Amino acid sequence: MxxxxxxxxxxxxxxxxxxxxxxxxxxxxxxxxxxxxxxxxxxxxxxxxxxxxxxxxxxxxxxxxxxxxxxxxxxxxxxxxxxxxxxxxxxxxxxxxxxxxxxxxxxxxxxxxxxxxxxxxxxxxxxxxxxxxxxxxxxxxxxxxxxxxxxxxxxxxxxxxxxxxxxxxxPYKDLSRRDFGRPSRDDYSGMLPLKLARMMINCAAPRSFSDILLDPFCGSGTIVTEAMLMGYRQIIGTDLSEKAIKNSRANAEWVRELYGLDIYPKFHIKNATRLAQFLKPKTVGTIVSEPYLGPQRGLDNIEAVKAELQTLYSQALDNFYQILSPGGRVVMVWPVFFGREFLKPALDKWKPINALPEKFSHIPWVKLSYRDTLLYHRAGQRVWRELIILEK
Ligand SMILES: C[S@@+](CC[C@H](N)C(=O)[O-])C[C@H]1O[C@@H](n2cnc3c(N)ncnc32)[C@H](O)[C@@H]1O
Incomplete structure (x- = not known):
């Protein structure tokens, strides 16, 4: 059919x-x-x-x-x-x-x-x-x-x-119930749209539902809770902020009860740039994350923001490389400021993966970035999101 x-x-x-x-x-x-x-x-x-x-x-x-x-x-x-x-x-x-x-x-x-x-x-x-x-x-x-x-x-x-x-x-009703009904929100740090979280998890193409899926900048836990609903059983959320971990825990518990799930993600307050000291080498199957995207206001000094994020992402990626199992993938969204200022952290060891299969990338209505990545933005947004997929 x-x-x-x-x-x-x-x-x-x-x-x-x-x-x-x-x-x-x-x-x-x-x-x-x-x-x-x-x-x-x-x-x-x-x-x-x-x-x-x-x-x-x-x-x-x-x-x-x-x-x-x-x-x-x-x-x-x-x-x-x-x-x-x-x-x-x-x-x-x-x-x-x-x-x-x-x-x-x-x-x-x-x-x-x-x-x-x-x-x-x-x-x-x-x-x-x-x-x-x-x-x-x-x-x-x-x-x-x-x-x-x-x-x-x-x-x-x-x-x-x-x-x-x-x-x-x-299932639009269900999506909006989760979006607006979750007990803990952090509108200041920002929360990933649920649909985007799902697309990222799916693009990671995890090899097995029982491999560990990690979100090292988990915020209020959007990726963790969507992954729970998608059938991933071993999920870890980490974040530098105690409040974020508290929010994530509350949201995961709410989703578990609402849907009668038997999945218990683990949450820890950890710096993404030091994760290799906490998680054993080659134990994580997939990393899906929306990291810190820079200050919400005051994008006056773009170069300084870019430099800060490039250092953060480079250090975090170095840790991700150590804890990922061979062939494992990292899927992240990185900010693109004003739709033109792209980040360039160190990617020496990684194999970048094009999210969109080659056969679709030359279709007239497809607009990829200069480095063939997908961009996500809504009218009037200053910070666009770029989909990055890296394979170990
Ligand atoms: C954009 S938010 C993530 C939001 C999340 N995707 C959600 O939907 O709720 C970025 C998160 O990164 C965390 N963060 C910033 N620097 C960090 C670091 N070095 N290590 C771990 N987490 C960090 C912040 O506390 C914040 O919760």
Whole structure:
């Protein structure tokens, strides 16, 4: 079967993550928002819970000529819904998402035609619409489209119009419950977005769920708690700050109770630049971390901040090298100031890994940094994040 992934706000990160989890073969980047996986058997519900950067997973059901007359397309969609849509007690509820089909395609008009067709089959239905051309995961979830009907996604490939049926949506409620409900926050030091934490963990491609996963700048424990939920069993969080360790402990306990997990991460107050004195050589499988990114305010003297961070990261990386097992990976986000000032700590012993497979790095809509790394930023942010993957 062929599937599509509807990608999140940072599509290249999403693609890197999917490639790390599923392998890059049979992946085709269709347009900025859609990645296709061919010839696969995918457990969509489970997979979307693991990924941070995918909004929807859908199965490709059919393709037709892009100039197919509307009535004919409506009939085909109605037949598809009859065959594949979920059925609850009441009306069949369906929605249509236009993923950049273009031309004279109008999802609303098509929806009304499909309703009429369904009526011909004695099926009463409700069409869910939204202001946007694409239904958000929230709209799909709130209207229970996947339990009471279906969402069909349309996209164009050359002269064909593809029709996909959504199988799973990102668990947005759960994500926001964790984001806003966690008992301990540190908005001053900053907390990593949960989805970004997941993408980083997945990009680390840990070899086994029972290897040790370490976050040596764990802050409030975002990476630790997401790793707990992703099934990692041996997790260590360390941080220089006593308050951070207290926050991490409280958040991990909250997640453990909320989800009934039997996973007990270990936390220690430790300086990342002296970790090799505490952890035995070659015992850690993977390191995933958002380190100290520099002062929150006062970026007047960029050169001084860069020099300070380069020293910190070089010393920390030297320690990471000692405690990592051979072939183990470090995944970090480093700051890029104003989108142009990159850090250059000492990396002599490390093998840098490109997060995005080579086959995707020359696609017109992909914007990598001058050193082929992925960048993450939101409008107006002064400090961007750069994804760094290093292998021992
Ligand atoms: C950007 S915060 C990490 C936030 C974390 N990713 C989260 O989502 O909560 C950076 C953390 O690095 C810690 N830190 C700074 N210097 C350190 C050092 N030398 N060793 C260990 N931790 C350090 C700070 O106390 C802070 O908690």
């Amino acid at each position: 062929d599937y599509i992934f509807i990608l999140g706000t940072h599509p290249a990160w999403s693609v890197a993550e999917i490639a790390a989890v599923l392998g890059e073969s049979d992946l085709y980047w269709e347009n900025e928002r859609i990645l296709i996986k061919k010839d696969a058997e995918i457990a969509a519900e489970n997979l979307i819970k693991r990924l941070g950067g995918t909004l929807k997973i859908a199965q490709i059901e059919a393709f037709v000529s892009a100039d197919i007359p509307f009535p004919k397309l409506a009939k085909q969609c109605a037949e598809l819904l009859l065959k594949k849509a979920a059925r609850g007690d009441g009306k069949l509820v369906f929605g249509l998402s236009d993923q950049g089909v273009g031309g004279r395609f109008a999802a609303d008009k098509l929806g009304l035609n499909i309703k009429k067709e369904l009526k011909n089959f004695n099926i009463s239905s409700r069409l869910v619409t939204s202001q946007e051309k694409e239904l958000s995961s929230v709209v799909v979830g709130q209207n229970k489209l996947l339990n009471r009907g279906a969402e069909l996604i349309f996209f164009r490939h050359d002269q064909d119009l593809f029709i996909a049926r959504t199988l799973a949506i990102q």
